[in-house]
Amino acid sequence: MPSVTITVNGKPETREVENRTLLVQFLREHLGLTGTHVGCDTSQCGACVVHIDGYSAKSCTMLATQVNGSSVTTIEGLAKGDQLHPMQESFRENHGLQCGFCTPGMVMSSIDLLRVTPKPTERQIREWLEGNICRCTGYHNIVKAIAACAEKQAKA
Amino acid sequence: MYNFNYHQAKNVDEASKLVTSVEEGKVMAGGMTLIPTLKQRLAKPSDVIDLGKIPELKGIKKEGNAIVVGAMTRHFDVANSDVVKQSIPGLAQLAGHIGDPAVRHRGTCGGSIANSDPAADYPSSVLALNATIITNKRKIAADDFFKGLFETALEPGEIITAVSFPIPERSAYMKFPNPASRYAIVGVFVAKTGNNVRVGVTGAGACAFRQKDMEAALSKNFSADAIKDIKQSDNGLNSDIHASAEYRAHLVNVMARRAVQACG
Numbered sequence A: 001m002p003s004v005t006i007t008v009n010g011k012p013e014t015r016e017v018e019n020r021t022l023l024v025q026f027l028r029e030h031l032g033l034t035g036t037h038v039g040c041d042t043s044q045c046g047a048c049v050v051h052i053d054g055y056s057a058k059s060c061t062m063l064a065t066q067v068n069g070s071s072v073t074t075i076e077g078l079a080k081g082d083q084l085h086p087m088q089e090s091f092r093e094n095h096g097l098q099c100g101f102c103t104p105g106m107v108m109s110s111i112d113l114l115r116v117t118p119k120p121t122e123r124q125i126r127e128w129l130e131g132n133i134c135r136c137t138g139y140h141n142i143v144k145a146i147a148a149c150a151e152k153q154a155k156a
Numbered sequence B: 001m002y003n004f005n006y007h008q009a010k011n012v013d014e015a016s017k018l019v020t021s022v023e024e025g026k027v028m029a030g031g032m033t034l035i036p037t038l039k040q041r042l043a044k045p046s047d048v049i050d051l052g053k054i055p056e057l058k059g060i061k062k063e064g065n066a067i068v069v070g071a072m073t074r075h076f077d078v079a080n081s082d083v084v085k086q087s088i089p090g091l092a093q094l095a096g097h098i099g100d101p102a103v104r105h106r107g108t109c110g111g112s113i114a115n116s117d118p119a120a121d122y123p124s125s126v127l128a129l130n131a132t133i134i135t136n137k138r139k140i141a142a143d144d145f146f147k148g149l150f151e152t153a154l155e156p157g158e159i160i161t162a163v164s165f166p167i168p169e170r171s172a173y174m175k176f177p178n179p180a181s182r183y184a185i186v187g188v189f190v191a192k193t194g195n196n197v198r199v200g201v202t203g204a205g206a207c208a209f210r211q212k213d214m215e216a217a218l219s220k221n222f223s224a225d226a227i228k229d230i231k232q233s234d235n236g237l238n239s240d241i242h243a244s245a246e247y248r249a250h251l252v253n254v255m256a257r258r259a260v261q262a263c264g
Helices: A023-030 A086-093 A103-116 A122-131 A139-155 B012-021 B034-039 B075-079 B082-087 B089-095 B109-115 B122-128 B212-220 B245-263
Strands: A003-008 A011-016 A049-052 A055-058 A071-073 B005-008 B025-028 B047-050 B060-063 B066-070 B132-135 B139-141 B146-148 B160-166 B170-177 B184-193 B196-202
Touching: A003 A023, A011 A023, A049 A103, A055 A103, A086 A103, A086 A139, A103 A122, A103 A139, A122 A139, B012 B025, B012 B047, B025 B034, B060 B082, B066 B082, B066 B109, B075 B089, B075 B109, B082 B089, B089 B122, B089 B170, B089 B184, B089 B245, B109 B122, B109 B160, B122 B146, B122 B160, B122 B170, B122 B184, B122 B196, B170 B245, B184 B245, B196 B212, B196 B245
Parallel strands: A003 A071, B005 B047, B025 B047
Antiparallel strands: A003 A011, A049 A055, A049 A071, B060 B066, B066 B160, B132 B139, B132 B160, B170 B184, B184 B196
C-alpha cells in the first residue's frame, strides 16, 4: 500500500493507506482524531471541515493521497493545553451549540472566515456558513459567537 | 468506493499519456464531482490521475482583451480576483456562488467545464462570453464545446489547460440554486459587447445552451422588458424531484431578466 505523510496539527504522520482512503477516514480511523465528524458524507453538511495548508475544505470529499505532504489542522489542534482557541471560547460563551455534532466543522469554517474577512457583517457570516448545516437549527447563536469573536479580535 | 491506482502528474503531458495508457483512466481536477461519483460507485476507473500539483495550470492573467483562467484555478481565486471583478464582474459573481466556501477552495474552473454537468455554473459563462477552451492539443470555440449530458468535444487524452474569456462591456449571472447542493436549478449568464448580446443557460437542459431568441431581442433593446414575453420551450428540458421541465422553462425567463437588470 502507498504511504502518505501528512502534518496533522503540527505533527508529521506517516501511514500506509489505500488510494481510496478519504482524508476524514485517515484522520478518524488511522489517527484516532474523531473530533472531525462525518455527517452527510456528500460534501453538503460541513461537519468534516478541516484546514488544509490554512484554508477550509471538506475532508469527506478529499483523498488522503491528495494532501500528501500538506499540513492539516483539525478541531483537536486549536486549543493550547487548557486554553481554548478564541473561536471555541466564543462558541462556549454565546451558547453556539446544542447537540454539538456540527460544532467542529462550524468552528473550523468560522476561523477561516475571519482569516479571509476579519470584520464580517452578519450577512457575510451567514453566507459563509452556507456549507455548514446545524440540524438543531441553532444558527442564531453560532452567528452571534462568530461576530463576538471578530469583535474581540478587532479590539485586541 | 472501489479502489484505484493513483498518480500525481508532474505536468500535462505526463497526465495525458497516463490517462490513455491505462485501462480506464480518469483525470481529477479539484475532485468536487469525481470523488462523490466514486463514493457512490457510479464510476470505476482503474487509475485516477491528479492534476493538483501542476503549478502552471493555476493562475489568472489579463491577455489583451481577455481574462485567461488556468484550468486548475479554484473558484475561490476567481471570485476574489481583482482583475476578474473589474473586467468581468459576472464571472466573479458566478464563481463566488458555486457550492460553499469549502467547496470553492477545491473546485476548479477547468474541472467544472470538462465535466459538463447539466447543473454546473461555469458552462453558462463559457457560452455567454464566447470563451475559448485551450487544451494540450488545440483551441476549442465555446459553441463547439458542450455536446450533451456530461459530454464535451474533448478527445481521449485531451486536457483543458486554460480558458480565455473575452472581456464584455457588461455581464451578470443569476441563478436559482438548489437550496441543499447550491447547484443551479437554472442559471443564466448575460454578456453584452456593443450590440452583441449572448445569453448562456445552465441547469435547464442536458448541457448548457444559448437562448438565441433572447439574444436577438436584447441585441435590439437591452432591457428586461424586451424579453419578458419570450417563452423558453420546455421541450427536452430536465425534469426531476427539484423542478419540472415546465418550471425550469419559466425560470429561464425570470433569471434572464434578473441578469439583464443586474448588468446595470
